[in-house]
Amino acid sequence: MPVEQVIEQEPGAAAVLAGDRIDVLREFAADLGARGEELGLIGPLEAPRLWTRHVVNSALLAPLIGAGARVADIGTGGGMPGLVLAIVRPDARFLLIEPMERRCSWLSEQIEVLGLSNAEVRRGRAEEFHGAFEVDQVTARAVTALRKLVPLTAPLLRDGGEMLFLKGSSVESEIEAASKVLQKHRVRGAEVAELGAELASDGLLAETTRVFRAKIVRHG
Numbered sequence: 001m002p003v004e005q006v007i008e009q010e011p012g013a014a015a016v017l018a019g020d021r022i023d024v025l026r027e028f029a030a031d032l033g034a035r036g037e038e039l040g041l042i043g044p045l046e047a048p049r050l051w052t053r054h055v056v057n058s059a060l061l062a063p064l065i066g067a068g069a070r071v072a073d074i075g076t077g078g079g080m081p082g083l084v085l086a087i088v089r090p091d092a093r094f095l096l097i098e099p100m101e102r103r104c105s106w107l108s109e110q111i112e113v114l115g116l117s118n119a120e121v122r123r124g125r126a127e128e129f130h131g132a133f134e135v136d137q138v139t140a141r142a143v144t145a146l147r148k149l150v151p152l153t154a155p156l157l158r159d160g161g162e163m164l165f166l167k168g169s170s171v172e173s174e175i176e177a178a179s180k181v182l183q184k185h186r187v188r189g190a191e192v193a194e195l196g197a198e199l200a201s202d203g204l205l206a207e208t209t210r211v212f213r214a215k216i217v218r219h220g
């Protein structure tokens with residue numbers, strides 16, 4: 001698929017979010033659009049809306065990543081949001097946790113081709129890394145419901161570390177269903193952040209994005 005078709009509307013939003021990394025982001029999106037379906041990374045209907053629905057959607061998290069933070073992205077798949085964030089936030093370090101071999105090969109190839117020195121792939125399920133490392137922030141998109149995602153990710157966070165999960169319109173009911181799990185894992189200050197409002201009102205984004213945001217407080 002030609003790059004022009006992959007990178008369709010709303011280049012303005014991406015430019016605002018990606019700054020001087022926009023060309024690297026475009027290179028990644030073009031390759032994912034061209035090979036993603038064949039590699040089983042994206043569905044057959046996704047290529048034309050890859051840029052807005054997936055790449056820009058992931059980049060919206062960029063302002064919430066701490067300066068110099070160590071971040072684990074769970075279930076990165078074709079690169080969302082972890083690889084996109086590694087592109088636009090070169091100051092932070094990203095561990096891309098993904099169990100599927102083919103997806104890991106794709107991610108490693110992209111890291112090499114795009115020259116990203118701040119991203120590493122760790123093959124495996126999130127729960128296999130409990131006790132292996134602790135990070136400042138965990139991110140995830142389209143992996144599983146909150147009540148399952150919290151037990152998978154909480155043990156990967158340092159005390160005071162933060163969860164940032166891109167979620168859909170069902171986020172409030174997911175929070176309700178996860179209430180016991182949130183308590184058990186000492187998740188505090190849970191809120192839903194609405195991202196991209198300014199860009200949407202400027203006509204640079206079709207819609208806003210919802211993010212579950214909360215911290216782990218083990219002591220105190």
Ligand SMILES: C[S@@+](CC[C@H](N)C(=O)[O-])C[C@H]1O[C@@H](n2cnc3c(N)ncnc32)[C@H](O)[C@@H]1O
Nearest residue numbers: 074075076077080098099100125126141142143
């Ligand atoms: C629907 S895909 C979403 C991929 C990507 N996050 C996105 O938004 O396009 C879910 C991904 O989560 C991965 N996954 C499922 N369970 C996982 C677990 N326990 N730990 C880490 N990754 C997991 C799958 O292999 C798959 O790549």
